[in-house]
Amino acid sequence: MNELVLPLPHSSSLTPTGSSKVQLPALITNAGDRTSQRFIEFFLVSIRNPNTRAAYAxxxxxxIAWCSDRHLQFFDINALTIAAYIEQHPGSAPTANQHLAAIRSLFSWMVSGGILQRNPAAEVKGLKHRVKIGKTPVLSDExxxxLLTSIDVSHVVGLRDRALIATMFFSFARISAVLGMKVEDYFQKSKRHWLRLHEKxxxxxxxxxxxxxEEYLxxxxxxxxxxxxxxxxxxxxxxGRSHTLSDRGLQRQEAWAMIKRRARDAGVNTDACNHTxxxxxxxxxxxxxxxxxxxxxxxxxxxVRTTALYDRREDTISLDEIERIRL
Incomplete structure (x- = not known):
């Protein structure tokens, strides 16, 4: 697969004019310096959210790897090319549609920069996908x-884990919003403490x-x-295993690993994840x-339709009702 290695905005290797600092696939470099520069700018100028940048990259x-395997050049890519890629995409419908959104955004950026006259992905339809019930694993109240009572809170790392899980559960907060908080984002207003969550x-x-x-925090x-x-x-x-904390903020992958470990140790649903x-x-x-x-x-x-995806009350009702079937 062709390499696509992009420096993040805080990287010391990023320079305003030097595309040589970025390793690009041949399909892009063969299209010329202007195309290469615009390609880099798509990720580093047009996309501010690091999660979106990583997903789109x-x-x-x-x-690009799929196109290269078929010996296509950048300016050969048209609507039929993109439609064929989406049609045979091995991932789920949401994944294929996310890839289409990334491709559409990239070519739109190329059009606005004068590299292309029209966006070949503009008219390509995504795959039909309708979700009524979310797939996120849900833990019962028990x-x-x-889970919360099983955590060893005799040291600060255990206290951190319990506070993090409780914060997400009681505030319905996304993991990124919670991990993005600074100390001052847990603040007092009147007689109670509040959270200032960093949303998208x-x-x-x-x-x-x-x-x-509040007690756990x-x-x-x-x-x-x-x-x-x-x-x-x-x-x-x-x-490490010193039961002490560093000055560095916890990352999503680290929180995910912690949750998996805590769920396993507590003997609860091990499919639990950050969104659980x-x-x-x-x-x-x-x-x-x-x-x-x-x-x-x-x-x-x-x-509110997004909220409905997290409403899993009907899961229990369905199980209760199915038990009415008797032989």
Whole structure:
């Protein structure tokens, strides 16, 4: 597969004019210096979100490799090429559609930069995909209690893990929003503490914190001595097995590995992932009489239909009903 290695904006190797610092696939470099420069700018200028940048780079890398395997050049790519790629895409419909979105965005950028006259992906249709129920694994209330109580909180790393999981569960927060928090984003307003969550698009979402999550966060803050550490990450990485914390913020992959380990040790659903606590919290809230509209506000969803994907109350009802079938 062709290489696509792009420096991130904070990389010391990035220079305003030097494309030689970036390793590009031959399909792009063969199209000329202007195309190569515009290609680099697509990732580093037009895309600010690092997660979107990584996802689009992955998608474009696979598409370019597919084209190269068929001996296509950049200016040979047309609507039929892109349609054929999507048609035979080995991934799920959402993955294929994400790849199409990346391809469409790249060629739109090429058009706006004068490299192409028209976008060959503009009229290519994505695959039909309709989701009514989310696939995120959800923990039952009993499993959530078992998970939280199973964590060894005799040291600061255990206190961190419990506080992180509780924060996601009780605030319906995305993992990236929580990990993006600084110490000052856990703040007091009136008599209660609030969270300032860093949402997509640079938006901040403020939500009052549940008393149980507040208790866990306070204990973690005390043990980690973070109250005066303004401007530093709230949730930090552990230093090896020393049961101490570094100054570096915890990353999503590290949080995922921690959750997998904690779920296994607690004997709960080992399919649990970073999004599990968002879905589990929303389901718990709705089961206990909360409204879907308010769940949408707490979760900072743009559309209530997104919130509905996290509502898993019907999972239990379906299992109860199926047991009515008897021989």
């Amino acid at each position: 992955h998608a474009i890398k696979h598409f 499993e959530m209690r078992e 698009g640079g938006k901040h979402h403020e939500v009052p914190i549940h008393h149980k999550a 306070d204990q973690y803050m005390d043990a980690a001595r973070l109250w005066e550490a303004k401007g530093t990450p709230l949730f930090r990485t552990a230093v 606590f968002r879905a589990s919290g929303i389901t718990n809230y709705l089961r206990n009489g909360g409204s879907r509209d308010n769940a949408q506000k707490i979760a900072a969803h743009e559309d």
